[in-house]
Amino acid sequence: MKKKIFLFAIFCWAFPMVWCSADEQTAVAVIFSSDIEPYQQAWRSFKEFLDQKKVALRVSKYNLKEKQPEAICSEINKEKPDLVFTLGSAASKLAKEKIGDIPVLFCMVMDPQAVIGLNITGVSMDIPAMMKLENIKRVLPDVKKIGLIYSFKLTQQYEKILQASEELGFQIIGMEIASGKELHSALKEMSHQIDCFLMIPDPEIYFPQSVKYLLLESLRNKFKVVGLSSFYTKAGALVSFDCDYKDLGRQAGKIALRIFNGEKPNDIKFIIPGKIKVSINLITAERLGIEISQDIIKEAIVFGGEIFE
Amino acid sequence: MCVLILASILVFGTGFDIMAREGITEEELLFMEIPIVVTAAKREQPITEAPAAVTVITAEDIKQSGATNIPDILRTVPGVDMMAITARDQQVSIRGFKEYMSDKLLVMIDGRSIYWDAEGCVFWDSIPISLEEIERIEIVKSPSSSLYGANAYCGVINIITKSLDKLKGTKVGLTGGDHNTLLASVVHSGVNEKISYKVSTELDRTNEWRNKDEKAGEISRVNALVEYKIGEENELSVSGGRAHWKDRKLFTAEALGTGKLTGNFDYLQLNYNCSNIKFRTFLKKENVDTHQLRTGEIRPWRTETYDAEIQHSMNIGERNFLVSGASCRYNVIGKNSFIPEKNSQNLWAFFLEDEIKIMDRSKLTLGGRYDWHPLIKERFSPRGNILYSLNDHVFRLSVGKAYHNPSFIDSYMYYEEYGTIPLPSPLPPVPVSYFYNGNKNLKPEGITSYEAGYRAAWFKKRVVTDLNLFYNEYTDLFTYTKTTTPYTSAELIALLGFDPGLTIIKSISSIRQNGGDSKGVGGEIDIDVLINSWLSGNANYSYQQITDQEDDLFTTIVDEKNKMRPQYPKNKVNAGLKMKLENGISANFVAHWVDKTGRYIYDLEGNEYLADIDAYTIFNTRVGYTFLKGNAEVSLSAFNIFNDKHYEYPSGVNLPDFSSDEIGRRVAANVSYKF
Numbered sequence: 001m002k003k004k005i006f007l008f009a010i011f012c013w014a015f016p017m018v019w020c021s022a023d024e025q026t027a028v029a030v031i032f033s034s035d036i037e038p039y040q041q042a043w044r045s046f047k048e049f050l051d052q053k054k055v056a057l058r059v060s061k062y063n064l065k066e067k068q069p070e071a072i073c074s075e076i077n078k079e080k081p082d083l084v085f086t087l088g089s090a091a092s093k094l095a096k097e098k099i100g101d102i103p104v105l106f107c108m109v110m111d112p113q114a115v116i117g118l119n120i121t122g123v124s125m126d127i128p129a130m131m132k133l134e135n136i137k138r139v140l141p142d143v144k145k146i147g148l149i150y151s152f153k154l155t156q157q158y159e160k161i162l163q164a165s166e167e168l169g170f171q172i173i174g175m176e177i178a179s180g181k182e183l184h185s186a187l188k189e190m191s192h193q194i195d196c197f198l199m200i201p202d203p204e205i206y207f208p209q210s211v212k213y214l215l216l217e218s219l220r221n222k223f224k225v226v227g228l229s230s231f232y233t234k235a236g237a238l239v240s241f242d243c244d245y246k247d248l249g250r251q252a253g254k255i256a257l258r259i260f261n262g263e264k265p266n267d268i269k270f271i272i273p274g275k276i277k278v279s280i281n282l283i284t285a286e287r288l289g290i291e292i293s294q295d296i297i298k299e300a301i302v303f304g305g306e307i308f309e
Numbered sequence: 310m311c312v313l314i315l316a317s318i319l320v321f322g323t324g325f326d327i328m329a330r331e332g333i334t335e336e337e338l339l340f341m342e343i344p345i346v347v348t349a350a351k352r353e354q355p356i357t358e359a360p361a362a363v364t365v366i367t368a369e370d371i372k373q374s375g376a377t378n379i380p381d382i383l384r385t386v387p388g389v390d391m392m393a394i395t396a397r398d399q400q401v402s403i404r405g406f407k408e409y410m411s412d413k414l415l416v417m418i419d420g421r422s423i424y425w426d427a428e429g430c431v432f433w434d435s436i437p438i439s440l441e442e443i444e445r446i447e448i449v450k451s452p453s454s455s456l457y458g459a460n461a462y463c464g465v466i467n468i469i470t471k472s473l474d475k476l477k478g479t480k481v482g483l484t485g486g487d488h489n490t491l492l493a494s495v496v497h498s499g500v501n502e503k504i505s506y507k508v509s510t511e512l513d514r515t516n517e518w519r520n521k522d523e524k525a526g527e528i529s530r531v532n533a534l535v536e537y538k539i540g541e542e543n544e545l546s547v548s549g550g551r552a553h554w555k556d557r558k559l560f561t562a563e564a565l566g567t568g569k570l571t572g573n574f575d576y577l578q579l580n581y582n583c584s585n586i587k588f589r590t591f592l593k594k595e596n597v598d599t600h601q602l603r604t605g606e607i608r609p610w611r612t613e614t615y616d617a618e619i620q621h622s623m624n625i626g627e628r629n630f631l632v633s634g635a636s637c638r639y640n641v642i643g644k645n646s647f648i649p650e651k652n653s654q655n656l657w658a659f660f661l662e663d664e665i666k667i668m669d670r671s672k673l674t675l676g677g678r679y680d681w682h683p684l685i686k687e688r689f690s691p692r693g694n695i696l697y698s699l700n701d702h703v704f705r706l707s708v709g710k711a712y713h714n715p716s717f718i719d720s721y722m723y724y725e726e727y728g729t730i731p732l733p734s735p736l737p738p739v740p741v742s743y744f745y746n747g748n749k750n751l752k753p754e755g756i757t758s759y760e761a762g763y764r765a766a767w768f769k770k771r772v773v774t775d776l777n778l779f780y781n782e783y784t785d786l787f788t789y790t791k792t793t794t795p796y797t798s799a800e801l802i803a804l805l806g807f808d809p810g811l812t813i814i815k816s817i818s819s820i821r822q823n824g825g826d827s828k829g830v831g832g833e834i835d836i837d838v839l840i841n842s843w844l845s846g847n848a849n850y851s852y853q854q855i856t857d858q859e860d861d862l863f864t865t866i867v868d869e870k871n872k873m874r875p876q877y878p879k880n881k882v883n884a885g886l887k888m889k890l891e892n893g894i895s896a897n898f899v900a901h902w903v904d905k906t907g908r909y910i911y912d913l914e915g916n917e918y919l920a921d922i923d924a925y926t927i928f929n930t931r932v933g934y935t936f937l938k939g940n941a942e943v944s945l946s947a948f949n950i951f952n953d954k955h956y957e958y959p960s961g962v963n964l965p966d967f968s969s970d971e972i973g974r975r976v977a978a979n980v981s982y983k984f
Binding site (some may be wrong): 033034035037038070088089090108109110111125138142173174181182184185201202203206207208209210211215228229231235236242283 | 333334335336337338340341342343470474699700701766770771773839874890891892
């Protein structure tokens with residue numbers, strides 16, 4: 001009998017502690033669109049930020065490359081975490097369509113308009129047109145005519161760039177094509193008219209071999225290419241602008257805090273990237289006969305002049 | 310039937326549509342690996358615009374292959390024949406002519422020929438650079454004498470080294486494995502505004518296939534390069550290197566047996582580039598002693614080559630790109646066991662090639678080269694090519710002539726060898742003499758090549774196909790006449806005390822001659838598939854058939870029906886998968902199948918045999934892990950992982966030793982670190 005009373009007392013003492021601990025942890029379901037390292041960087045930064053703010057997380061991780069979307073959504077809808085954190089547009093679109101009334105916070109999404117909805121907010125990785133063009137002006141002050149090739153899906157992006165270019169004094173020469181098959185002829189037509197080519201992220205047009213062709217044409221016809229990320233600079237684009245993925249994760253952490261404190265996602269406007277990183281390829285610069293200022297080189301990620309493997 | 314066809318179209322079309330829609334996201338597009346196009350090489354040219362059938366092997370391909378030498382990397386290239394005779398002896402040729410001491414392929418490093426004019430062959434392990442230093446290997450499968458001169462008969466392999474920028478820092482690599490395999494290398498490069506440099510060294514060791522405990526020879530390599538930027542467009546560079554062989558085994562001929570070679574292959578080169586002018590001069594030397602294992606003799610071999618070349622390129626208007634140049638070469642060979650007196654040759658050449666853009670989609674290339682050789686006198690090698698590109702489709706038609714000069718051995722050799730022929734017991738062996746004679750009156754081997762090529766990209770460039778067809782006419786191919794002289798009855802009685810009533814050979818005399826003409830037909834198809842951002846596949850198939858136009862006057866065995874040369878495998882297939890994940894893990898799996906062949910070989914009495922070589926399949930695999938931000942890597946590779954033991958050259962008939970080894974499996978582990 002004494003043994004039973006003793007065990008009951010232990011249970012009464014332990015149970016509230018466990019209950020309270022469980023109550024203190026915030027449940028977050030994370031959905032990765034894929035395994036790429038930038039998503040992992042943003043996620044780690046998100047966690048670190050919340051750690052610093054003493055928010056204890058109970059995390060369930062999902063990856064669209066490893067598990068069926070339906071199974072993921074079913075589990076999440078069953079568990080009802082406090083927040084669903086998505087990385088990449090595939091995961092964000094899935095959450096928008098299939099997750100019930102759980103707040104969704106997206107991060108690392110190029111087209112936030114496609115995922116914005118009820119109960120969803122987040123951090124975009126689409127560098128605004130004005131910011132891109134301002135940085136082109138800063139890094140490549142001699143550029144006057146910028147070429148752009150896009151498919152119908154990105155007409156809105158093209159129009160934003162057109163609007164921003166008017167304010168900054170650039171002339172934009174744009175060409176809409178149906179698919180990557182037409183890139184060759186579009187470039188042939190455009191290459192003699194422009195001194196710079198701006199890539200916008202269009203999976204309909206760009207692929208490793210088409211990008212390689214574009215970079216080779218830029219060397220032949222002596223026009224600069226502004227790539228999509230430092231991967232493109234490494235391959236031969238003159239310059240690219242990347243988001244700071246860790247900063248995006250931190251920004252997402254700040255929004256998460258607001259949601260945990262009771263704000264509704266609808267009331268929080270999505271954030272655009274605040275910091276960008278410039279990368280430059282000095283071999284390309286030499287081939288094109290371009291001098292990049294030392295100030296820019298000091299701040300940039302440099303290829304072809306520093307160690308890189 | 311109509312329902313079936315309609316259903317197939319629906320299914321097939323839907324499949325295409327699904328493939329077309331199965332793209333990557335915008336974010337994944339940002340993080341995609343893009344092939345690097347900008348290197349220190351002076352003229353970038355998309356592979357699609359090359360006026361010949363070209364395959365490019367990148368530094369990444371070399372690393373992923375897990376190969377420890379260049380010929381093994383070349384095995385899976387469509388149209389290339391690789392033959393491993395022993396662990397060290399490896400012969401490479403293109404579209405046939407896979408011979409011992411393959412002599413019809415020009416191999417260069419950064420434009421410097423490493424083809425040895427004296428012997429007429431390439432010793433792949435006399436190259437003084439490590440695999441780490443290679444940026445890419447370009448394999449041109451068309452005859453290219455119009456630009457590169459004699460010996461670019463079947464094609465050209467150009468090994469291009471990494472720029473000093475890319476090598477900047479220090480990289481150490483260590484590979485160890487079966488058969489006492491050891492490959493240890495250090496490459497260090499420093500880059501400055503004006504002066505940049507590179508030094509590299511490598512130790513390369515392996516044991517025989519036949520006997521795991523027996524050394525196949527040790528090679529040590531050292532190489533150095535200094536570049537000096539004189540101005541914006543002026544650059545001077547000096548480089549030099551040595552490959553040192555120690556007891557490196559070499560099979561010479563059935564009659565001679567195996568030798569162990571010790572000595573040095575040296576080079577010294579100076580390059581000067583000024584805007585659109587390139588000047589290059591180099592000296593290369595062979596200083597090698599051969600220890601003939603059957604007889605115990607030591608045979609010296611000394612050769613020197615001095616070469617100078619100048620090249621000028623210019624745009625004429627908007628549509629013409631003209632390359633012109635001149636070169637001179639001085640070859641000298643010292644007196645040795647095979648060539649009774651010192652010999653030298655002066656060679657001269659002029660070349661011109663014009664690339665003309667006709668409209669926006671097509672390009673015509675016309676070129677020719679004039680060569681002068683002291684024995685051959687003058688030769689002209691023309692080439693023409695037309696290229697038409699339509700979006701992702703490129704069509705090519707080419708015609709060209711090339712030729713192959715006789716080497717010093719072919720022209721000047723006079724060699725006597727003495728051995729014995731075993732007789733049936735209880736008779737003792739009897740002496741036999743071998744005489745090998747060159748021929749100063751040889752005409753060069755010629756080739757006229759007709760080619761068609763088609764290269765296309767499909768499904769948003771996820772799939773790239775490359776199809777090449779060729780028809781070649783070969784003239785004056787080199788061969789040996791063989792004359793055997795038997796012992797007379799009186800000579801046998803004097804030797805043995807009686808006449809055993811057998812025909813016993815006293816001497817075999819071989820003289821280099823021009824044989825008859827041949828024709829070759831064939832083609833290659835190559836398919837690359839980018840399955841997704843981390844997985845790609847490749848498959849290729851090659852077909853070739855070389856047929857003599859008349860009975861070979863100098864062989865006793867003739868395939869009367871077909872006159873087909875059996876030495877060159879008719880069919881070859883390669884297929885592979887490559888995986889590279891963002892987390893640093895990579896894997897590569899390749900299957901390589903070669904059709905059966907036959908080869909004419911001789912025993913010590915000069916009897917000729919047609920030895921069969923069975924078809925074989927090699928599976929190679931490599932798994933690697935990159936860490937420390939890509940600066941370090943560990944990997945495990947297996948050559949012939951399922952251990953399909955096979956010969957690639959016959960082991961010999963009635964010989965006291967073996968011509969070749971059975972090729973087995975080799976597993977090796979590698980670790981490398983860059984700092």
